[in-house]
Amino acid sequence: MSLHAQLSPEALARLHAQKRNSTISSLVIAFLVIVLIGLVLGLFLLPKIAKEEVVIVTYSYEQEKEKPEKKVPKETVQKKPSSPSASVARVITSAAVANVAIPVPDVEVTTPSLDFGESSDFGSGWGSGTGGNGFQSIPSSMRKRCSSQERMDRLKEMGGTAACEKAVVKALDWLQETQNDDGSWTGKTGQPYPVAMTGMAILAYLGHCETPKSSKYGKTVEKGIIYLVNAAMNDDAKGLISSPGVPGHAPAYEHGIAAYALAESYTFCKEINFDIPNLKKVTKKAGERILDGQTSAGGYVYGLPNGGNSGDNSVGYWQLQALKAFKHTKILSDSKFRKDIRNAMDWLEKVQGGDGSIGYREQSSKSPGLTGGALLCMQFWGEGDSKMARKASEWIRENVKFGEFGSTDSNLYYHYYHAQAMMGVGGKDWDWYNDMVRDKIVKAQQSDGSWKQSIGGHGPVNTHMATCLATMLLEVYYRFLPGTNH
Numbered sequence: 001m002s003l004h005a006q007l008s009p010e011a012l013a014r015l016h017a018q019k020r021n022s023t024i025s026s027l028v029i030a031f032l033v034i035v036l037i038g039l040v041l042g043l044f045l046l047p048k049i050a051k052e053e054v055v056i057v058t059y060s061y062e063q064e065k066e067k068p069e070k071k072v073p074k075e076t077v078q079k080k081p082s083s084p085s086a087s088v089a090r091v092i093t094s095a096a097v098a099n100v101a102i103p104v105p106d107v108e109v110t111t112p113s114l115d116f117g118e119s120s121d122f123g124s125g126w127g128s129g130t131g132g133n134g135f136q137s138i139p140s141s142m143r144k145r146c147s148s149q150e151r152m153d154r155l156k157e158m159g160g161t162a163a164c165e166k167a168v169v170k171a172l173d174w175l176q177e178t179q180n181d182d183g184s185w186t187g188k189t190g191q192p193y194p195v196a197m198t199g200m201a202i203l204a205y206l207g208h209c210e211t212p213k214s215s216k217y218g219k220t221v222e223k224g225i226i227y228l229v230n231a232a233m234n235d236d237a238k239g240l241i242s243s244p245g246v247p248g249h250a251p252a253y254e255h256g257i258a259a260y261a262l263a264e265s266y267t268f269c270k271e272i273n274f275d276i277p278n279l280k281k282v283t284k285k286a287g288e289r290i291l292d293g294q295t296s297a298g299g300y301v302y303g304l305p306n307g308g309n310s311g312d313n314s315v316g317y318w319q320l321q322a323l324k325a326f327k328h329t330k331i332l333s334d335s336k337f338r339k340d341i342r343n344a345m346d347w348l349e350k351v352q353g354g355d356g357s358i359g360y361r362e363q364s365s366k367s368p369g370l371t372g373g374a375l376l377c378m379q380f381w382g383e384g385d386s387k388m389a390r391k392a393s394e395w396i397r398e399n400v401k402f403g404e405f406g407s408t409d410s411n412l413y414y415h416y417y418h419a420q421a422m423m424g425v426g427g428k429d430w431d432w433y434n435d436m437v438r439d440k441i442v443k444a445q446q447s448d449g450s451w452k453q454s455i456g457g458h459g460p461v462n463t464h465m466a467t468c469l470a471t472m473l474l475e476v477y478y479r480f481l482p483g484t485n486h
Contacts, residue, residue, distance in 0.1 A: 145207060145208060145209040145475070145478045145479055146209035150478070151165075151209075151478045152165065154477055154478040155477045155478060158423070158430075158434075158477045158478075159430070159431065159434045159435075159438070159477070160434075160438070160474075160477040161438070161442075163442050164438065164442060164474045164477065165474075167441075167442050167445050167449075167471075167474055168208060168471055168474050168475055169208075170445065170449035171204070171445070171449050171450070171451075171467055171470070171471040171474075172204065172205060172208060172210065172217060172449075172471070173449050174448055174449030174450050174467060175201050175204065175205070175220070175464075175467065175468075175471075176217060176220045178464070179201075179220055179223065179224065180194075182223075182227055183198070183223030183224050183225075183226050183227030184197070184198045184224070184227045185197045185198050185200075185201050185224075185464055186462060186464050187243065192243070192246065192250075192461070193243055193246060193250060193253075193254060193461065194227075194243050195228065195231050195241055195242055195243045195254045195257075195258050196243070196250075196253060196254040196257045196258065197462075197464050197465060197468070198224050198227050198228055198258070198261070199228060199254070199257035199258040199260065199261035199262075200257060200261075200464075200465060200468035200469070200472075201224055201464070201468055202221065202224045202225060202228070202261040202264075202265060203257075203260060203261050203264065203468070203472060204468045204471040204472055204475070205217055205220070205221050205224070206221075206261070206264045206265065206268060207471070207472055207475040207479045208475060209268075211268045211269070211272055211274070212225065212269065212272075212274045212276070213272050213274055222274075222276070225261075225262070225265045225269075225276055225279065226276060228241065228258050228261060228262055228265075228282075229262075229276060229277075229278050229279055229282050231243070231258070232258070232262070232282035232285070232286060233278060233282060238289075239285045239286065239288065239289040240255050240289060241254060241255045241258040241259065241262075241282075241286055242254040242255055242258075248302070249302035249312075249315070251302075252300070252301070252302045252312075252315045253314075253315060253318060255286065255289065255290070255319075256290070256300075256315065256317075256318025256319045256321070256322050257318055257322075258286070259283075259286035259287060259289075259290060259319075259322040259325075259326075260318060260321050260322035260325050262279070262282065262283040262286055263283055263286075263287065263322060263325035263326045263328070263329050264325050264328075265279065265283075266279055266280060266283045266329050266331070267325070267328050267329055270329075280331060283326075283329065283331065284331045284332065286322075287322070287323070287326040287329075287331070287332050288332065288336075290319045290322060290323060290326075291323070291332070291336050291337075291340050293319070294319075294340050294343065294344070295309060295310060295311055296309050297309045297310055297311055297343075297347055297350075298311065298340075298342075298343030298344045298345075298346050298347030298350075299311010299312065299313065299316050299344070299347045299361075300312065300315045300316040300319045301315065302315065310361055311347050311351075311361060312360055312361060313348075313351070313358065313359065313360055313361070313370055313373065313374065314360060314370060314373075314458060316344070316347075316377075317370070317373035317374070317376070317377055317417070320341075320344055320377040320380065320381070321376075321377070321380065323337065323340075323341070324380045324381070341381050344377070344381070345378065345381060345383055348374050348377065348378065348388065349388050352374070352388050352391065352392070355391075355395055356371070356388075356391030356392050356393075356394055356395035357371045357392070357395045357399070358370060358371045358373075358374040358392060368395070368399060369411060369413075369414040369458065370414070370417070370458075371392050371395055371396055372392075372396060372400070372414060372415075372417030372418035372419075372420075372421045372422075373414075373417035373421075374392055375389055375392040375393055375396065375417075375421035375424070375425075376417050376420045376421040376424065378392070379421065379424040384424055384425075392421075393421070393422070393425045393429060396418060396421065396422065396429075396433075397429055397432065400418055400433075401436075402415065402436050402437045402440060404440075405440055405441075405443070405444035405453070406444075406453055406454075406455070408455060410440070410453075410455075411453075411455050411457075411458065411459050412451070412453055412459070412460055412466055412469040412470055412473065413458045413459055413460060413469060414458065415437060415469075415473060416469045416472060416473055418433065419433070419437065419473045419476045420476055420479075420480070422434075423476050423477075423480075437473075438474075441470055441473060441474060442474070444470075445470070449467075450463050450464075450466070450467045451463070451466040451467045451469075451470040452466060453466040
C-alpha cells in the first residue's frame with residue numbers, strides 16, 4: 001500500500017500564479033538590463049560625439065549704396081518651323097530676285113562681355129526698353145534711351161522739357177504714317193535717296209530705343225531694317241549700299257548713313273534675340289567697305305575708293321559715326337580700327353584752321369558749319385579732351401548761331417552735329433547752346449509731326465530729312481551719354 005500526496009486546487013492555483021509572476025519579472029529584468037547596457041554604451045560614446053565640431057556656415061555682405069536693379073528675363077523669339085516669318089519671307093524674296101543664295105541664319109547666344117565696346121561703355125543689368133525687353137549688353141553710353149524713366153530723368157537733368165519728348169513721339173508717329181510699303185522712306189518723284197532717308201529714320205527710332213520688338217513701332221522698324229538689308233544684298237554694288245541710279249557723290253553719303261543704321265540695328269537685334277536674315281552679313285560687309293575706303297591721308301571721298309591723299313569731311317563724318325557703331329557690334333576686328341582711326345584723327349588735325357574751324361577738305365576750303373561734325377567725331381574716338389577739340393568747341397561757342405527757323409544759321413544738318421558735340425562738351429557751353437536752340441526746334445514742328453526746312457547746300461533735301469534731323473537733335477538729351485566716348 002502506497003501513499004500519494006496531492007495538492008489541493010487552491011495550492012495549485014497559487015503555484016501557477018507564482019510561475020506567471022516569475023516569468024513577468026524575468027522579462028522586466030531583461031528589458032531593464034538591455035536599457036542599462038544601452039545607457040552605459042551611450043556614456044562611453046557621448047564624449048566622442050561631443051568632441052566633433054558643428055560647422056555653421058554664415059554669409060555676410062557689405063551693404064551697397066544703391067539697390068541692385070531687378071533683372072528682367074529676356075524674351076526669345078521662336079518661329080514655327082512650318083512656315084517662315086514675314087521678315088524672312090521678304091528677305092528671301094528680295095534675295096531670290098538678286099540671284100543671291102540665302103544661308104541658314106546662325107543662332108547666336110547673347111552673353112554679356114566685359115570687353116563690349118569701350119571699357120566705360122559696359123553697363124550692369126539696367127532697365128528695359130519700350131518693348132519690355134532687358135538690354136543688359138547694350139553699351140552703357142546708349143542705355144539711358146532704353147528706360148522710359150531714365151530717359152525722362154536724363155531729359156530733365158540736361159535741360160530738356162516734356163515738350164521735347166512729346167515732339168519726338170509725334171515725329172515718330174509721322175514717320176510711321178509716311179513709310180512706304182517696301183519699308184523705305186521717300187524715293188518718289190522729288191524725294192530721292194531712299195537708302196539714306198531710310199537709314200536716318202531707323203537711327204531716329206533707335207535713338208528712342210524703338211526696336212523690332214517695340215509694341216507701337218516694332219513692325220515699322222523691322223520693315224525699315226529689312227529694306228536696308230535688301231538694298232545691301234545687291235552684289236553689283238560690291239558692298240556699297242546706295243539707292244539705284246543716284247547720281248554723283250550721293251552713294252558715299254548713303255553708304256555711311258545706311259551702315260550706321262545697320263550697325264546700331266545689329267546691336268539691338270542681337271540683344272533682344274530678334275533674327276533678321278543676312279543682317280550680320282551685310283552689316284559686316286558695309287563696315288569693311290568703310291575701312292577699306294579710307295584714303296592714304298586718313299579722309300574719305302566720293303565713292304569710298306582706297307587710295308588718294310585727300311578727304312571730304314562731309315562724307316567722312318558719316319563713315320566715322322558708323323565705325324563707332326561698328327565698334328559696339330564686335331563683328332570687326334579691333335586691329336582694323338586702330339590705324340584707320342588714328343589716320344582719321346590726324347587728317348582732322350591737318351585740315352583744322354588756326355581759328356579752330358574745320359571744313360570740307362583743306363584749310364583753304366573751310367566750311368565752318370562742319371566744325372561740329374569734326375568735334376563730334378573727336379569725342380567718339382577718345383579725342384574729346386585734345387587741343388584740337390578744345391579749339392573746335394571754342395570756335396563753335398564764338399561763331400555758331402541759331403536765328404529764326406529756316407534762316408541759314410538754323411541749318412538742321414549742321415546743328416545735328418553741333419548739338420551732339422556741345423552736349424559732349426557740357427557745362428556752360430552746353431547750357432548756352434541748349435538755351436539757344438531747344439525751344440525754337442520744338443516750336444517749328446508742324447501740326448502733323450514733321451519739320452519743313454529748305455536752305456540749300458548741305459541743308460535738308462526734303463521734309464523727311466528735316467524731320468529725322470530735328471528728331472535726333474531733340475533725342476540728344478539721352479541718345480548718348482557724354483564722358484563715355486559714346
